[in-house]
Amino acid sequence: MRRQGRALVPPAVGAGRASRFRPEGPDTWIGLDGYYAGETLTVGRTADGTANHLNLATFIFSRTPYDPAAPIPGGLDENGWR
Structure with missing residues (x-):
């Protein structure tokens, strides 16, 4: 939602x-209050400019849960979960 040029994320x-x-x-965007106060929110885009994820303080x-097109902070261990 947007109000007065700001976004509200419920x-x-x-x-x-x-x-x-x-x-x-x-x-x-910069968080104004609560848990994300002062944190940066950025829109991640594909090579063609399409928005495909949000990055909010990592x-x-x-x-889509575990979207393979979205980055994974720290990467994945090629050996999988252990």
């Missing part, structure tokens, strides 16, 4: 963390 379900963000530049949010 929890998808229930009473989780809600935060407000102000635009800082193209595809960049938390990656995508429409």
Whole structure:
């Protein structure tokens, strides 16, 4: 949701963390309050410019859980989970 040039990110379900963000530049927002106060939110894009994930303080949010097109902070161990 956007109000007065700012974004409000409510929890998808229930009473989780809600935060407000102000635009800082193209595809960049700064958290104003709560858990994400002062944190940077950026829009991740594919090579053709399509938005495919959000990076919020190293938390990656995508429409598809474990989206192979979204980055994974720290990468994956090629040997898998142990």
